[in-house]
Amino acid sequence: MVITLDKAQPIVAAAVAKAKEIGQPMNIAVVDDGANLTAFARMDGAWIGSIDIAISKAFTARAFDTTTRDLGANSQPGQQFYGIYASNHGRVMIFAGGVPLRVGGKVVGAVGVSGGSGEQDQAVAEAAAAACS
Amino acid sequence: MVITLDKAQPIVAAAVAKAKEIGQPMNIAVVDDGANLTAFARMDGAWIGSIDIAISKAFTARAFDTTTRDLGANSQPGQQFYGIYASNHGRVMIFAGGVPLRVGGKVVGAVGVSGGSGEQDQAVAEAAAAACS
Amino acid sequence: MVITLDKAQPIVAAAVAKAKEIGQPMNIAVVDDGANLTAFARMDGAWIGSIDIAISKAFTARAFDTTTRDLGANSQPGQQFYGIYASNHGRVMIFAGGVPLRVGGKVVGAVGVSGGSGEQDQAVAEAAAAACS
Amino acid sequence: MVITLDKAQPIVAAAVAKAKEIGQPMNIAVVDDGANLTAFARMDGAWIGSIDIAISKAFTARAFDTTTRDLGANSQPGQQFYGIYASNHGRVMIFAGGVPLRVGGKVVGAVGVSGGSGEQDQAVAEAAAAACS
Secondary structure (H helix, E strand, O other): OOOOHHHHHHHHHHHHHHHHHHOOOOEEEEEOOOOOEEEEEEOOOOOOOHHHHHHHHHHHHHHOOOOHHHHHHOOOOOOOOOOHHHOHHHOOOOOOOEEEEEEOOEEEEEEEEEOOOHHHHHHHHHHHHHOOO | OOOOHHHHHHHHHHHHHHHHHHOOOOEEEEEOOOOOEEEEEEOOOOOOHHHHHHHHHHHHHHHOOOOHHHHHHOOOOOOOOOOHHHOHHHOOOOOOOEEEEEEOOEEEEEEEEEOOOHHHHHHHHHHHHHOOO | OOOOHHHHHHHHHHHHHHHHHHOOOOEEEEEOOOOOEEEEEEOOOOOOOHHHHHHHHHHHHHHOOOOHHHHHHOOOOOOOOOOHHHOHHHOOOOOOOEEEEEEOOEEEEEEEEEOOOHHHHHHHHHHHHHOOO | OOOOHHHHHHHHHHHHHHHHHHOOOOEEEEEOOOOOEEEEEEOOOOOOOHHHHHHHHHHHHHHOOOOHHHHHHOOOOOOOOOOHHHOHHHOOOOOOOEEEEEEOOEEEEEEEEEOOOHHHHHHHHHHHHHOOO
16 A cells, blocks of 8 residues: 555545544654655644654654654663764654554555643554554 | 635635636645734645745735735846845745735735746736735 | 734733843843734843743743743653644743733733743733733 | 844835835834844735745845845856755845845845735835945
């Protein structure tokens, strides 16, 4: 499966629905297999600074085929990927909210969510990723 | 009027419809009053390098309250804004495809379209802007 | 309320007055609702490197609707926003001195102050924010 | 003479007065002898994209001790400084609106104005520079 615009939009919509349920406006980005932006939505009142972060979380999750939360755990001082955020011209985010999109185990893209606490971002990103099939 | 997500999405959809009619896949970006990204869509097969250009065209059209086509005409060698593309950290685009969104004459945001010829980008952006009301 | 120039200038002046009281020259920046710079002043002898920092602190405080001090506490190694300073192209500052401007609880902009210790920057920024009404 | 904040603010005020007379909102920046920002004001409704341009025009006018209009004339294709806008990390502007501040023939800083046509920007910058004494 390929992340077409028709596939990406329901993923964004699932994220919006989950964010509304939580009651926290979010920025939501979906990237395709090439880690390139395919769809984006900023909910009303979502943090302006999180536009870039949502897109970068999606990039990161596909660029390394991992959740940004797991990458973050490996990027703390003393860990094996400490300093990775200095790479890729500021596009690597190492906290929760970026989740790969998988079909049959294969990564086909990623979703990045930013606008709340790490836990909220992660919950919304997981709801979005679950809508990928 | 404010460019909420509910206002931005039909503008993107109008651009997609026009691009399909023309038969050229496009990247489409909508920014709000603060020139910050609100919605984005990349149609299947649209140029990857045009993702950034579409977002920058929308930024430019709101940042200077003008179409990027008109700004381009004033930014040629010898014209009054020649060299403006060096400003704003690479976010100023000076060819067709960026159009302000107006309600009652007031600029409330902008749309940026990139993926085809200048004429095609402009036609799609104008169709999108016409959907703003 | 909107942060017009007439609203921003007394906020800057309040910061200057507080900085003089403390005896430490400061750079002071005010951004509006769109996180865009509205007014700036560098007091005589204030650090040159803090010009950019003051502007970025104001951007950050509005971009995330938080003080940069609180954001900093959440961005330490092991915390939920660790690595956030890599986002937004170098414009995110995570130490004290950036404070949202609020009217009736709603964030309408932010002030950023840089030129002294974190405590001094914070004190001046709070004095400035208190002048927003 | 040195461009202190007390010297810079009346220069900004002179620019604001001239811009009001012309009826075009402007961004106004003053830099000191070191080409570093000292004071800035964005008039209500002035173009967001011109914030960066006003600051860069002031930088350029002091960095090369010339008006940006004159530098622009020498930076057209085929001229001796063609391509200079690629230097200094995007801070060189080569169209009208940047004017050195002089006292007794010596350059002590510069003013940069952006928000209207080249002619308008230049007129406002000259009115500002005339207030430097």
